[in-house]
Amino acid sequence: MLYKLPFLQPIWRQISLSATFPYVSLLIWTIPLLLFSSGENSVMAHDEGLYAWRARQMFDADDWIAPWGNAHHKTPGPYWLIGIFYKLLGISEFSTRLPNIILGIFCLLLTYEIGKIMLGKKLAWLAAAILSVTFLWLQYCRLGTPDIPTVFLVLLAIYAFIQAEIYPKYRYIWGFIAGLSLSLGFLMRSFMIFLPTVALLPYLVIKHRRHRHLTNPFLYVGLIVGLIPTFVWLWFNWQRYGNNSFAALFGFVLELGSQERGGNGIIFYLWNVPLKAFPWAFFSILGLFLVIRRPIRNYQLILVGFPAVLFAQLSIFSTRLSHYSLTLYPFIAFFAAIGLDWLGRIYQLGYVNRKPLLQKGNIPRTLSYACGLLGLLLVLASIVAFAWGDRKYSTLGLILGFSWLIVPVIWISRYHLGCKFLTAGYWIAGLLIPCWLGLAVAGGFGLLGDYNPAYRTFFQKPAIASILQNYPIYFVQLGGKNAVLLRFYTPVHGQKVETIAQVPPSSYAWVYKQPSSQISPPHRVIGSIQDYQLIQILPYK
Template identity: 25%
Template sequence: MPRIPSRFIPLLIVLAGALFYFPFLGRVHLFDWDEINFAESAREMIVTGNYTRVQINFQPFWEKPPLFFWLQVLSMKLFGIGEFAARFPNAVVGIATLLVLYSIGKKAVDERFGLLWALAYFGSLTPHLYFKSGIIDPTFNLFIFLSVWFMARAVSAYGTSGATRQAVFSGLFVGLAVLTKGPVGGLLLGLTFLVYWGFQQFRPMLSFRNGLLFFGCALAVASVWFGLELIKNGFWFFEEFFRYQIRLFSTPDAGHQQPFYYHFVVVLLGCFPMSLLAIRGFFAGTTDNSTSNAVSFRRWMVILFWVVMILFSIVKTKIVHYSSMAWFPVSYLAATVLYSYLNGPLKWNRWLTVGIGIIGGVLGLLITALPLVGMHAAELTPYIKDPFAVANLSAPVEWQGWEWAIGTAYGLVILALLVVRKNRPVGSMVTLFLATPVLLWFVLPAIIPKIERYTQGAVIDFYEAKQGQDIYIEPIGYKSYAHLFYFRKPPPTNPNSYNEDWLINGPVDKPAFFVTRNFNLDQYRYNPNLEIIREEAGFVFLRRKPVFK
């Protein structure tokens, strides 16, 4: 890699992160469910002035603690309520994550390794993309990773005075993780520690005093919210909170029932290209600077990977970002392979060339195909059996005609890099991991907003047009949070408004509007209280006039 003066590297990382993470954050609407769900909880904190209780639709929200919503609230106070503000915290966390990986990699091995580690994370598909999203996991994952890192250092320093400080930091960060996403934060570190301890044949790794300090710090941080809720509202809130967590692990959520191997496929394809290098990393040993600390930390990373993948493969509800904590060990293993390959002791395998060529080529073809499908939607709809998808493609979307070239250029760059790899190994690997961020930099403003117009543009336009009106507005026949955020729903004054049957059939006191999908229309079409006012892009909009006595 080109020699960069050490003092400039952190600044370079910050500038690269700012250049790629901040642009276009507000270019596209938030996506249903999770992005809108979380942004709405932050908005409701601002509307109600209640910053201790997480709510959705102005009712208690049992799923998540409030830390990430507090970050979104601060962002919304600064930038106003909207997409940019909802996604801004993760963009900042993205820059912080790159700095953390560089710093830890530099301590664990050397400066070059730190740069390669940050580059691997920065330049892979879903890890990069999620820093431009408004979901909780990027922030949660950083806290978990830091807690594992400091615990690994505490274990390595067992019997010395330095172990105490590391245990305290580990406890602080696991407490922040619990405050961000709940008990799973402690579970991931706890399981990783237990497995590592087993590999150490249960020899002492943490003194009793340091263990107490760890738990004390974790509990103190988590109690910033959990303790306050307990004092204010008693145990009933916690009963509901933990009941939800158990249900999430044991019961598949509607639409998220996937096979056991789901997360392995997600990581392989979503973490391209670092995922392919990481596979080699499981068998390639450590970097060529194989100190005892490096060997030890590699074991922590491998164990963390398997803990995350097995745990969330067992969990009944499977969503892409559930396994995103595995991206940290995947990026570490990829960096070990890059480091050893560029330093000489590790030879490049032919299957790496084939794997990168196939996945990179397919990704390029898919991104090429998206605009072509949109531009030729009318010709394709006779072959699509889903009536909602067919209607989605009827949305009026203007393509410029050149968007297909983005994916084609990406695929050609990936293939070209594989050709010149032998002659320019450093340049080709750096370019490989810069190609995906550059791809997303063009895709996000040029293609994603148009795709979003097909999937939810019509319904969000409807909600935004109704802002400020004294009406009821609800989706029926399907679950959504979009009406809450984009209608800017005020706190309800009539408790009956939570009752769908009352809204449709009861004595409503003001106009009510409803949104359903075209395949659900038959169950509402013949209701005498409902009037169809229009259909657009698969969504059907209905109205009910108020009942005057």
């Protein structure tokens, strides 16, 4: 029968194949999501644009310490990483994001390897597959920021600790890797690496008698070796700016720890994580309950203790932003896989008619109908979006809406139409497919890569492009978060000046939009984009 053909089998049955070829199947599942795009890209202001611009400053000046002329408040790991790819591939949005794409793939493979040890191959594969179709995770795998590299280093440290425990013969090697990963995390994310390091302490301290990690001398050798690049950078920075180098680094952390952003209170992550990890956060709550009820031997303090302590630290830390929680997402995927596996076993047993909808045997049925309702709502929303003239979101909503109908169709087909071959694997696949399709279509429309299309099209105009490519452009006291886009996309930089009067005649400059009466000397406007203008100072008569 057709459904028995390997390439038509559902994802759950493919898990048995992935036991032999897990990496290949995960790459086939994930890489298209990382690469689908509209063919046009533009960096995101503010964070990605800042990292891209600072890396470009290092690249342009061939100064990998502090080309901005003052003591910097962050360690240079992200700038160095992006700058290396600028050296290899040139300056572009793709080379800015390629490090995260690569390390995002390695994060998925590490998630599989860690999950394979703690949960078994099937659940490990499912967890990695879930992680790759989680919105916030995929979004940051396609952005040039330090978040995904930091998560990679944390996962590598966790994997190394587990391997050192399983293979004591090689504990020195794995201990060195664990220490190296955590200290390189400081180079990448400054003092923020202390949060996941502290979250590992319950495992390292409480279970010390079993694994003896803290008495492994090579753990500390790895920590010291990993800090060498940071110490070298600090030394050269200190030679230029003295004690301001240390003051900037520590002052930034104190500033972050003393202010809220956007009114994000202590409960911020309680609602933000479920929203950005929809729908997997809800399955992960079920999985967390199951793991607490039946602990995973030897690894409970990693699987549950680590994310619990990290979540508490993130909530207490005053600056609360969505991407700070990305280290939690592999563990959300682990719990979601456990929860889905439990639901799949119930699905196989059937349902109890005329019983409460939330009775244990009826949860898959209730969930299936809820997915159907969500699908219908999305279809209706897409019709409204189409009526308003928004073709992109209308198409996205239509595809998502119909794909969410897969789940109830599978359930009805098995239990009302007699299609007994529709096992739990098909039902679980029905939950994964809508997320995959939605993210694939969003990427194809540029919604996951083209964050500032107005700026992109402005810089592509022939009249603008010819000037930017051939003349140095002055910058006159530009502010606002989008100013970083002007800096990144302007190929030849002139000087930064305080007033327009300091721009030489016949030269070009970026300025804020303002009434012509306020601009002196005489000028002509070459082009305008949002709050900014490209002008040319006219020669004096």
